[in-house]
Amino acid sequence: MxxxxxxxxxxxxxxTEFLPVSSTGHMIIASSLMGITASEFTKMFTVNIQFGAILSVLVLYWKRFFQSLDFYKKLLFAFIPAVVVGFLLNDVIDAMLESVVTVAISLVLGGVVLLFVDKWFNNDPMHSTPSAKQAFIIGIAQCIAMIPGVSRSAASIxxxxxxxxxxxxxxxxxxxxAIPTMLAAASYKFITDFLHLDIKDDILKMNTYKIQSSLNHLSAHDVQTLLLGNLVAFIVAMLAIKFFINFLTKYGFRVFGIYRIIVGALLLLLLLFGVDLSV
Structure with missing residues (x-):
């Protein structure tokens, strides 16, 4: 790369990470269009640069992370479903990540849903923040986004x-x-799929020789590429978050729904005419 x-x-x-358009789907599409080889490093890179996006949330909302412990309790309740589902269906999710057809169909179906979201939820909001129970339900909704193309942001919102x-x-x-969810996913993928370490035997038992040997697997070019990718993702994500909050408050989801349908339909047409979009 x-x-x-x-x-x-x-x-x-x-x-795309914080917009309801599916960052995973767009990363798969971008990799396909640029003809990037699906190597171990490439797959790890597309997950690892989420650290940069995570950092943008921490910087923009740093004051919110000095709230009461109740704030973290709600995040924990919302995070639990992703841990369970991700652990149980890890192999299935990995297989779907290689399917452009799945991404295209999910983009279209998710786009149709977004066309009607504003109409479905046009009543005055009853809550300014979720309760622990509501946070758990949001976490369950987020799990739907493990299907590539669905959008973690759209599902949880x-x-x-x-x-x-x-x-x-x-x-x-x-x-x-997104912070605990993406941090866990990115860390797990980096440790198990790229460094080929066993979390129980190598990480928890602090097998320093095995850990050091695996880290040596990273070349200087790999490290520079990861740092560059995270820096760019951090800067762009900060701008995207500010735009999204203002746009969503004023105009709702309809534009994102139309965009998703157009992109998904174009992908399906390209696949129908035999264009190779495999990753």
Whole structure:
């Protein structure tokens, strides 16, 4: 992977991670269009640059992370479903990540849903923040996004709206929930799929020789590529979050729904005419 590939993928990640358009789907599409080889490092890179996006939330909302312990309790309740489902269906999820057809269909179906979300949840919000129970339900909704193309942001925000939470509050809670969810996924993929370490035997038992040997597997180019990708994703994600909150509050989801349908339909047409979009 060249530095230019890394920059483009990081821009895509930063732009789409917190928008309801599916960052995973767009990363798969971008990798396919650029003809990037699906190597171990490439797969790890597309997950690892989420650290940059996570950091953007911490910087923009740093004051919110000095709230009461109740804030963290709600995040924990919302995070639990992703841990359970991710652990149980890890192999199935990995297989779906290689399917452009799955991404295209999910983009279209998710787009149709977004066309009607504003109409479904147009009543005055009853809550400014979710309760622990509501946070858990939002976490369950987020699990739907493990299907590539669905969008973690869209699933968790809609889950919040269904609990009577305002658009802005639902979007912000989705950002906060992204931190443990993406951190766990990125760390797990990096440790197990790229470094080939066993979390129980190598990490928890602090097998320093095995850990050091695995880290030596990273070349200087790999490290520079990861740092560059995370920096670009961090900057772009900060801009995307500010844009999204303002846009969502004023205009709702319809534009994102139309965009998803157009992109998904174009992908299906390309596949129908035999264009190779495999990753």
């Amino acid at each position: 060249s530095f230019w590939h890394a920059i483009i993928l990081a821009i895509v990640e930063g732009l 809609i889950g919040g709206l269904a609990q009577g939470i305002s658009r802005k509050a639902a979007a912000e809670f989705s950002f906060f929930l």
